[in-house]
Amino acid sequence: MTFRRIVLVLLLVGGFLYLINRSRSVNPSMPAIATGPLHLTEAHAAPEYDSEEMNNISVYKKAMPSVVNITATAVAYDFFYGPVPHQGQGSGFILNKEGRILTNYHVIESSQQVEVTTSDKHRYKARVIATDQHHDLALLQITAPNLVPAVLADSANLVVGQKVYAIGNPFGLSGTMTTGIISAKRSIRGPAGDLIDNAIQTDAAINPGNSGGPLLNSRGEVIGITSLIATNPNQGVDQNAGIGFAIPIDTAKAVLGDFARYGHVRRPSLGILSYPIGPDLADQMGLSADYGVLIQRVLPGGPAERAGLRGGNQTAYLGNTQIYLGGDLIVGIDDQQVASTQDIDEIMDHHQVGDVITVTVFRGRRKLTTRITLGDAGDRTA
Numbered sequence: 001m002t003f004r005r006i007v008l009v010l011l012l013v014g015g016f017l018y019l020i021n022r023s024r025s026v027n028p029s030m031p032a033i034a035t036g037p038l039h040l041t042e043a044h045a046a047p048e049y050d051s052e053e054m055n056n057i058s059v060y061k062k063a064m065p066s067v068v069n070i071t072a073t074a075v076a077y078d079f080f081y082g083p084v085p086h087q088g089q090g091s092g093f094i095l096n097k098e099g100r101i102l103t104n105y106h107v108i109e110s111s112q113q114v115e116v117t118t119s120d121k122h123r124y125k126a127r128v129i130a131t132d133q134h135h136d137l138a139l140l141q142i143t144a145p146n147l148v149p150a151v152l153a154d155s156a157n158l159v160v161g162q163k164v165y166a167i168g169n170p171f172g173l174s175g176t177m178t179t180g181i182i183s184a185k186r187s188i189r190g191p192a193g194d195l196i197d198n199a200i201q202t203d204a205a206i207n208p209g210n211s212g213g214p215l216l217n218s219r220g221e222v223i224g225i226t227s228l229i230a231t232n233p234n235q236g237v238d239q240n241a242g243i244g245f246a247i248p249i250d251t252a253k254a255v256l257g258d259f260a261r262y263g264h265v266r267r268p269s270l271g272i273l274s275y276p277i278g279p280d281l282a283d284q285m286g287l288s289a290d291y292g293v294l295i296q297r298v299l300p301g302g303p304a305e306r307a308g309l310r311g312g313n314q315t316a317y318l319g320n321t322q323i324y325l326g327g328d329l330i331v332g333i334d335d336q337q338v339a340s341t342q343d344i345d346e347i348m349d350h351h352q353v354g355d356v357i358t359v360t361v362f363r364g365r366r367k368l369t370t371r372i373t374l375g376d377a378g379d380r381t382a
Contacts, residue, residue, distance in 0.1 A: 055218060068092045069116070070101075070117075074086050090168075090213075092107070099142040103137075104225065108131075113125070127140065135247060151219075151220065152253070153221035155249045162217065165215070165220075166179075166202070170205075191228070194345065198251070200215060224247055224249055264378050267348065268353050270374070274293045274330070277289075277293065293338055293341055293343075296312050304372060309370065328368075
């Protein structure tokens with residue numbers, strides 16, 4: 001039996017060799033089976049990364065140690081009054097080795113507990129030490145060793161087309177970097193509806209969780225704080241649509257300066273309560289102009305009262321809204337037309353507490369001009 005198996009194997013091997021040799025004789029181009037050593041030719045290696053990739057890597061390595069993830073916990077209550085914690089995530093960046101961190105106000109708004117996770121994965125409890133809802137900024141404090149502060153640039157001379165980088169925590173994915181350009185510089189409304197002047201528009205991918213993180217230039221320096229995204233109304237969730245906005249770092253520097261000097265932001269104010277007037281209301285009230293802002297009240301001891309402006313003294317109702325008639329109608333500030341309270345907000349954004357402005361009003365049929373020294377909106381009289 002063994003002998004038969006050996007004979008069968010030999011026949012099969014012989015038949016295979018016969019077929020190979022016969023095929024080579026019919027087709028001489030068929031390569032022969034190599035029997036010598038195999039020689040390989042190696043291509044000359046190209047550079048591992050091109051110049052753009054090298055710069056991207058450099059920016060990431062420089063900026064990443066200063067970027068943090070922020071977890072804000074708020075507590076709600078269910079139908080049975082049981083506490084139900086809700087967590088939101090955002091980003092931020094380290095300002096100094098003492099543990100000051102800058103982020104967006106809306107990241108930590110209404111939270112009872114804030115935690116910061118640094119790039120080395122250590123987690124620390126954070127304390128909110130100052131907020132500015134108007135500019136959507138918040139300053140946090142942690143106690144941690146070996147912190148690496150971010151490098152802050154200027155934002156006054158940014159140009160459209162300039163390359164930018166965003167690093168943050170989109171959808172909880174820590175340490176994510178995206179790239180793009182500055183698409184525009186424009187004034188926008190923040191989450192609270194306040195004007196943010198000269199906001200940086202970018203097409204760098206910004207998603208939920210990026211808020212509060214740094215927008216960087218090609219040297220890895222912070223030029224803005226990523227804050228808002230424009231979303232497609234047909235989508236069910238907020239996600240990047242190629243239009244994101246960042247608060248310019250120069251605005252943040254001014255806010256931080258006020259935090260350091262006064263403990264809060266000194267926002268200039270006229271010290272009034274007002275109501276916007278359009279053509280229809282102006283006609284019904286018999287006003288001397290068909291636009292403007294009607295002063296409802298001047299706050300006691302405030303800038304408007306000191307300048308002699310007057311509030312209303314007659315009660316009226318617009319639907320269920322109570323208003324006061326008979327006050328001065330503001331129609332201009334520093335030769336700029338005022339048609340709404342938003343116009344006043346925009347003008348205030350270009351002034352500081354203590355600046356003197358010229359206000360034009362109608363008092364009945366008389367047109368008056370007066371000078372007002374702006375007060376601090378944080379004061380009860382402003």
